[in-house]
Amino acid sequence: MILVFLLADVEIIRMNKIVNAILSGGFGTRLWPLSRPEKPKQFLQLFGDRSLFQHTVLRNADLVDANMILTNESHYKMATEQMQELDKQFDYKVLEPVARNTAPAITLATLSVDKDDILFVTPSDHMISDKDVYDKCVKEAVELAAKGFLVTFSIKPTYPETGYGYIEYKGNEVLSFREKPDAKTAKEFVESGRFNWNSGMFCFKAGTFLNEIKKYSPEIYTKSVEAYQKGITKETMSAIPEDSVDYAVFEKSDRVKTVLSDFSWSDMGTFDSLMDYFLSNDKEDLVKTIKGTGVKNCHALSKKMVLGVGIKDLIVIETEDTILVLPKGEGQKVKNIFNEYGEA
Numbered sequence: 001m002i003l004v005f006l007l008a009d010v011e012i013i014r015m016n017k018i019v020n021a022i023l024s025g026g027f028g029t030r031l032w033p034l035s036r037p038e039k040p041k042q043f044l045q046l047f048g049d050r051s052l053f054q055h056t057v058l059r060n061a062d063l064v065d066a067n068m069i070l071t072n073e074s075h076y077k078m079a080t081e082q083m084q085e086l087d088k089q090f091d092y093k094v095l096e097p098v099a100r101n102t103a104p105a106i107t108l109a110t111l112s113v114d115k116d117d118i119l120f121v122t123p124s125d126h127m128i129s130d131k132d133v134y135d136k137c138v139k140e141a142v143e144l145a146a147k148g149f150l151v152t153f154s155i156k157p158t159y160p161e162t163g164y165g166y167i168e169y170k171g172n173e174v175l176s177f178r179e180k181p182d183a184k185t186a187k188e189f190v191e192s193g194r195f196n197w198n199s200g201m202f203c204f205k206a207g208t209f210l211n212e213i214k215k216y217s218p219e220i221y222t223k224s225v226e227a228y229q230k231g232i233t234k235e236t237m238s239a240i241p242e243d244s245v246d247y248a249v250f251e252k253s254d255r256v257k258t259v260l261s262d263f264s265w266s267d268m269g270t271f272d273s274l275m276d277y278f279l280s281n282d283k284e285d286l287v288k289t290i291k292g293t294g295v296k297n298c299h300a301l302s303k304k305m306v307l308g309v310g311i312k313d314l315i316v317i318e319t320e321d322t323i324l325v326l327p328k329g330e331g332q333k334v335k336n337i338f339n340e341y342g343e344a
Contacts, residue, residue: 016116018142019092020064021109022056023200024071024079024124025099030270030331032338033322034301041268042125043078046286052268053124054082059131061088063138064120068092068112070105097234103248104240106202107213107224108232115207118145122201123267127277130263137261141203144172149257150212150250151203154196156262160186163269163332165198165246167258174256177246196258199265202245212255217241217248270331271315275299290316297328 028041035041042053050058057067067088069079073095083089094108106121113119120138128134141151152174154167162182166189168175177198181189189195214221220241227236250256266273278287279299290298292308300306302318315331317324326334 016114016118017065018063018118018120019066019068019113020057020060021068021070021092021106021119021121022053022124023102023105023121024053024069024075025096025105026123026125028125028269029335029338029342031268031274032334032342033319033324034317037342038074039078040075040125043075043082047127051082052127053079054086055127056122056124057083057086057088059128059134060120060122060138063135066091068094068109068119070094070096070109072096072099095232096237097232098237100237100240100242102245103213103217103220103243104224104237106209106245107220107240108228110206110209111224111228113206115205115210117206118142118203119206119209120201120203125268126199126201127266127268128263133261133263137259137263138203141259144257144259145203145205145208148205148208148255150208150253150255152250152256152258153199153201153203153261154258155199155265156260157190157195157197160190161197162186164267166195167198168195169258169260170194172257172259174250174258177251196260197265198246199261200267202250208255209249212253213249216252217243220248271301271317271326271334272328272331275301275315275328290314 024042026040027037028035031041043051045051047055067090069090071079076095092112094105094112096105110119137153141153144151152167154169160183162180165180166178168178220243223240227240230236266277268274275287286301288300288302288306290300290306290308294310295308296312298308298311298314300316302316304318306316313328315326315328
């Protein structure tokens, strides 16, 4: 919203703030043992000596007026230190003593700003290139948000990924949201040309979002307001029903639009996507090609030389206390390994 004031024949224009609300509460369990609860993937400085979190802040710096962090209390110190390295600071913060998924976190974020401010909600652990295309998409989303829409960013798929949700669209209209499909369905989605990946990035006026979550998920709204007013504690946060923002609002609202986005995007959610990024960006100092006899398409993230005999399509990850070996294409299953051995 633009407010125009006329004072002594001088026109003063004020535009409500665009706030980058950075979701940074995840633990990156599919990248264990590289990503640990005490230092998850978004804070690992592996990407040109910067972290995915820092790249997120820098990527959006010229598009927004303020920064907000949504994270847990244990990660706030890391986030603050990495902001200081960039000579930046947080204008707002929402610290969660207990995780309740994205719907409560984003509701608390919207309560923290003016109802006419626009929130640009971004995960902190994605890698995006094609900055000119990205900027154009963000500006389009801001324009739609200013008109009172809830905006998603849907990414043109480059292959049939089973680890992402999908958005069925026609123009900028959202026809349906689809959960992570099996391989056959993902292939059908991509071949149809009617589905894009759901990026998990959103843009909307704070007031628009609050109206919609009050309408479609009233208990989340009510308990979030109580937590905001009383103070966000373990007790008040635990009282908020746990749900994703997709389920709680976006899949129910009739005010949803999508920006069709064809910038290069990865959620860096698995070792498959991490290796693809390093290999396509000539990061031989980080990723080594496994050599030996009869070795095909095998790579290692290791400080040591890794050799093999008669192996193909493998990824090897070495940390100080763990070595993980997995077939390429099976990165989604690392979360199961973390659940069983990650706290050992």
